[in-house]
Amino acid sequence: MTRYLIRPAQATLEDATLLLQAERFSLGDSDYSPEEALAALQRPEHRAYLALWGSEPAGFCSCLRIWDGLIPCLEIDMLGVVSAHRGRGLGTALIRTALNDARSEGISRARALVHVGNRASLRAFERAGMRPEGPARALHVYAIQGFAPVPYLPTGWQVEERETRREGFTPRLACALRDNAGSPLAEAEVLEVHTLAYRGFWVEALRASAPRGLHVLLRHLVERAKALRLDEVGYLAPPSEEVGFSADDLAFAGFPIVGTYDRLREAPR
Numbered sequence: 484m485t486r487y488l489i490r491p492a493q494a495t496l497e498d499a500t501l502l503l504q505a506e507r508f509s510l511g512d513s514d515y516s517p518e519e520a521l522a523a524l525q526r527p528e529h530r531a532y533l534a535l536w537g538s539e540p541a542g543f544c545s546c547l548r549i550w551d552g553l554i555p556c557l558e559i560d561m562l563g564v565v566s567a568h569r570g571r572g573l574g575t576a577l578i579r580t581a582l583n584d585a586r587s588e589g590i591s592r593a594r595a596l597v598h599v600g601n602r603a604s605l606r607a608f609e610r611a612g613m614r615p616e617g618p619a620r621a622l623h624v625y626a627i628q629g630f631a632p633v634p635y636l637p638t639g640w641q642v643e644e645r646e647t648r649r650e651g652f653t654p655r656l657a658c659a660l661r662d663n664a665g666s667p668l669a670e671a672e673v674l675e676v677h678t679l680a681y682r683g684f685w686v687e688a689l690r691a692s693a694p695r696g697l698h699v700l701l702r703h704l705v706e707r708a709k710a711l712r713l714d715e716v717g718y719l720a721p722p723s724e725e726v727g728f729s730a731d732d733l734a735f736a737g738f739p740i741v742g743t744y745d746r747l748r749e750a751p752r
């Protein structure tokens with residue numbers, strides 16, 4: 484009798500093809516070719532898992548090893564089970580496999596985003612031991628349409644950058660914007676992510692003393708992303724009273740809301 488097998492996906496064209504087949508018939512977010520998916524799988528921070536029914540792909544999960552502030556963490560980025568195989572515990576089992584594998588590599592924290600209203604996904608994450616954290620957040624995304632550089636920095640203003648690369652984790656970039664007097668105007672921390680659906684910056688933290696500084700720093704991130712040939716820059720915004728700027732400020736800078744998500748975390752054991 485055929486039964487399910489869950490295993491890590493290897494960085495091969497065969498497994499990249501199986502992952503994309505599972506993705507296409509479950510999530511449907513990726514228009515990647517197998518070669519593009521393989522390039523993401525080959526990165527040292529990527530961990531992906533396949534659920535197979537015989538030789539047929541039944542589900543998948545794709546994760547990134549990130550630094551969440553000062554803590555190593557697994558971001559469970561994409562999850563999907565082909566409709567004919569749903570409701571049999573495969574989604575939960577894929578998440579558990581990813582969490583167990585991360586623990587065996589010394590990573591005991593995990594996080595994920597679930598679209599508000601996606602009950603099946605929320606249940607699967609909860610059954611695997613993850614819990615929503617805080618109120619739902621709006622996801623703002625700047626979609627990059629072309630790569631020609633655009634001047635954006637007022638005369639005399641400067642952006643200081645510090646990049647951190649740790650073996651086996653997504654690169655992290657910290658940026659600080661200062662005016663001509665050297666006064667701090669805005670700061671951001673971003674992760675450079677290569678998923679199975681896109682390449683982008685995730686803005687992890689954003690602080691600004693005024694909208695002008697916010698807009699110039701966001702523009703800097705977009706220009707930086709264009710120079711790296713990324714597809715988008717995304718920011719999961721905390722409530723505006725926590726950060727001092729609004730959804731309208733972000734939309735003005737070209738970052739409209741594309742969805743509302745619950746952030747889930749696995750508490751340390």
Ligand SMILES: CC(C)(COP(=O)(O)OP(=O)(O)OC[C@H]1O[C@@H](n2cnc3c(N)ncnc32)[C@H](O)[C@@H]1OP(=O)(O)O)[C@@H](O)C(=O)NCCC(=O)NCCS
Pocket residue numbers: 509510561562563564565568569570571572573574575576596597598601602603604605606607610
């Ligand atoms: C989310 C998804 C991966 C779950 O996969 P699955 O193999 O069916 O998950 P499991 O069987 O482990 O658990 C699903 C849970 O959700 C419940 N569920 C399934 N469909 C549901 C629905 N439409 N509404 C509410 N709950 C639902 C199941 O009953 C189960 O909970 P229970 O154990 O309390 O009964 C799958 O539905 C899917 O691929 N959806 C489309 C893509 C997607 O949304 N991915 C997640 C992005 S974060």
